[in-house]
Amino acid sequence: MNQPYDPSTEGAKTDFSDQMSYGDYLALDAVLTAQHPLTDAQDELLFIIQHQTSELWMKLAIREITAARDAIREGRLQPAFKMLARVSRIFEQLNNAWDVLRTMTPSDYTTFRDALGPSSGFQSYQYRQIEFMLGNRNHAMLRPHAHRDDITEMLNAELATPSLYDEALALLAREGIAVPDAVLSRDVSAPYEAHDDVIAAWHRVYNAPEKHWPLYELAEKLVDFEDYFRRWRFNHVTTVERVIGFKRGTGGTGGVSYLKKMLEVELFPELWRVRTTL
Ligand code: HEM
C-alpha cells in the first residue's frame, strides 16, 4: 500500500510558530470571520459572500482606475492601457459572478429578505466612488452617506477631482485636437454633459487611427470598459427581476424600474455617438 506523501521530506515548511504563514499574510482570520448571517436561511451566506467579494473586486478596480487616471494625466499611456484592461477584466469577473447568485430562487431569497431591513446595494459607497471616478456624478447619490462623515468626505473629494473621462478629453486637447474650452474648464464636480464638438474631436481620431494611434487605443479601452459596465448593470437588473419581480427595493426605490432607468446612463457619451458619424 502506498504511504501518503509527506511534503516535509522535500523541505515543505511546517513550523509557523514564529514565521508568517499564508493565513497571517492574507489576514484570513479577519476575512473569514466577517460573515454574520442574520437568519438560518441556507442562501444567506451565498448572498453575503457574493456582495463581499464584489466589494473586494471594486476595491481593486478603484485602485486601478485611480492609477490609470494619474497615468493619463501624466501622458503615460501604455501603463494606463494595461490598468484599464485589468479594470475591464475585473468587471468581467463581476459579471460572471452573477451566475452563482442566479442559483438563488425567489423562494430561497424570501426566507431572509426581511432581515435585510432598509439596507441595499444602493448604499455601496465603493460603487458610487467608481461611478464618480468615471464621470457619472449625480450629487443625489451622496445623500445615503450623510450619516458617515468619512465616506461623504471621500465622495466629495472624488467629485472635486477630474474624472477619468475629463482626463481623456484634456489629453485629446494636449495632443492638438480641438476640444471646447467650456468642456476643458468645466466644473468637474457637475454631471458631464455631451457636446457635439467633442463628438467631432473623437471623429478626427477614429477617422485617421494611424495618425492618432494612442488616442484611438485609449478611446477603445474606455468603450471596452463601459461595455463591461453596461453588462454588469444588465445582469443586475435581470437577476433582480428574476428574484424579486417588480417589488420595491429595500433601499426604497421602485426596484426594477429604477435599475432599468440606470441602464440609460452613459459614462463616455461621445465615444458612443461618434460611431454614427463614421
Ligand atoms: C438577489 C440579489 C439582488 C437583488 C434582489 C438586488 C436588488 C437591488 C435593488 C432593488 C436595487 C435598487 C435600490 C433599492 O434597493 O431600492 C439595487 C441596487 C443596487 N445593487 Fe443590488 N440586488 C442584488 C444583488 C446585488 C449584488 C450582488 C450587488 C453587488 C455589489 C449589488 C449592488 C447594487 C448596487 C451597487 C446598487 C445601486 C445601483 C445604482 O444606484 O445604479 N446588488 N439592488
Ligand SMILES: N[C@@H](CC(=O)c1ccccc1NC=O)C(=O)O
Ligand atoms: N435591494 C435588495 C436587497 C439587496 O439586494 C441588498 C441588501 C443588502 C445588501 C446588499 C444588497 N444587494 C444589492 O442591492 C432588495 O430589494 O431585495
